[in-house]
Amino acid sequence: MTSKEITLFRKNLLTWFETHCRQLPWRETEDPYRIWVSEVMLQQTQVKKVQEYYEKFVCRFPDVESLAQAALQDLLKTWEGLGYYARARNLHKAAQVVVEDLAGEIPADYAAFRKLPGVGEYIAAAVQSIAFNQPYAVVDGNVKRVLARVFLINSPINQSASTKLFQQKADLLLDHTTPGIFNQAMMELGATVCRPQAPTCIVCPVNTVCRAFQTVRQEEFPVRQKPKPLPEYDMVAAVIHKGNRVLITQRKLEGLLGGLWEFPGGKIQVKETPEQACVRAIREETNLLVKPVEYLTRVKHAYTHFKIVLDVFHCNYQSGKVALNEAVDYRWITTGQIDQFPFPRSNHKFIPLLTQGKEEINE
């Protein structure tokens, strides 16, 4: 692309964004904390979903101090359903570093900000450019798609080896006078015009310099490496009844769904029936002897790297004292108390089936 074309690209994109940017709550603020929260939420999640959570979150934790002081469980409860919970845990840790080591000031410096827990290249570039007008180009999925089409980039969009190339192209286009607005405009163009299917090129502000449009090859880009099929695991979960209480356990704080609560269970092993797996897994994970007495339901759920098919049983407590293996905490609660705890989505798929105040099940 010639320097004249780059100038035209910037001018046309910024002019378009002035009149076409969507009104989003995090665009109404200049507060670096709120911009940071919104970008962390947006990193793996659609705008529509983030809109449901952002206001609730900044209302509950209005500044970096309140977030730093929050109990992790309150934070996870507020984040519940948004997924990728490591984002929330890292944001929490980063807020504590900002308060304890940086006098509550979010660094207006890329390198210093990048050192905070959970702050990768995307978050650092987004927050530094939008909140502090620093010249760092953002590269997310939407931006990659625009770049792949504008420059006819053949490298697969979903391969880490391509990251450097996409970053170079984004750096080349970045407008250094208004980097924050430019970055938002690029993301907006990808989200609303240069969409994955049927991009609306005819109204696109950069179509005069887009190689894909000029050669009618929009549908060929971006190139994608075919993902491997996800492995699928058969699992069981137990709703263990003891009197009018049921047992829930808390996952360890690090790793997948860290810190969330769940109904205990485990994988079904070869040659085991789901009932046998249920008894064995509960013995291994909680040291309790239980008896499956009623099949509740089957739920299916897909995570980023695998899928599960989960058979859920009502079980009666038989004997034993809780001693945890993987989990870090447990509670015997009434079903009416379930909504006080953050649960993963797979559990929310069957929680509505648990009747209010269910007593010990008759065998």
Ligand code: SF4
């Ligand atoms: Fe995307 Fe079409 Fe615009 Fe090119 S002209 S950037 S393919 S919407």
